[in-house]
Amino acid sequence: MEAFVLFTNQTQGRDRLFRAAQYACMLLGHVLERRAGPGAARAALRQLEASMSSGRKLFRLGNMVHAIVAARQTIQLPDPIPRICLTASNLTRALYFICDTVLWLKSVGLLPHIYKWKWRSWATKCYYYSLLMNLTRDLYEISWLLEQAAEKEKAKENSFPWDTQDQDLICLETERRSQPFLLLLCCTLKKHPPLLLDTAKNLCDLSSPLDRLGIYKTNPGIIGLCGLLSSLVGILTIARPHLKLK
Known part of the structure; x- marks a missing residue:
């Protein structure tokens, strides 16, 4: 509770x-x-x-300010890909919240003369672009983790004492190395x-x-x-x- x-x-x-x-x-x-x-x-x-x-x-009223503050923070990230993606995402989110606020003012009658469908279209586009930037950042993180996992696998292969292992262990190692990409992706995301x-x-x-x-x-x-x-x-x-x- x-x-x-x-x-x-x-x-x-x-x-x-x-x-x-x-x-x-x-x-x-x-x-x-x-x-x-x-x-x-x-x-x-x-x-x-x-x-x-x-x-x-x-x-959501006031979230525009939070998005702008978040953009000021993410623009200082050292890695360029997350910096660009997250900053662009936060800025488009701020624009989305502006459109959302205008739509709310229209719904309560404070801005009766605005064109509702135009503002709704702008809000949807800003939301869409923000999601695309977030997904690009996610894909970048996933690719980086997969690269790290591949390097670890390669290091294990180079250090594997093949000359001292029996045939069963060699078969198991070969099967492990041939695992499909999707399985590696699932294991990475699970971690x-x-x-x-x-x-x-x-x-x-x-x-x-x-x-x-x-x-x-x-x-x-x-x-x-x-x-x-x-x-x-x-x-x-x-x-x-x-x-x-x-």
């Missing part, structure tokens, strides 16, 4: 809970629609989904849970902007499922900070 209170006292924690509820409503609404469920239940789920979305916009979770989260988050921008059309069920999985990963990384990619 104490852990739950500590989690919900955080703005990001409440946002993740609202986000999980929003995408769960989207997923359930799609399932009911496919199975011709009660119309009243589908309408209630759509209303609840809209309420969760509006609530999340309130929690680095924060990188695995961050990659999975970014991949899941891509479904929504890809659909909105018309790059890869899908359905609300897939978007709801991916959004729910991403939200659960976000909840896990907030509840267990050591699982968050640093």
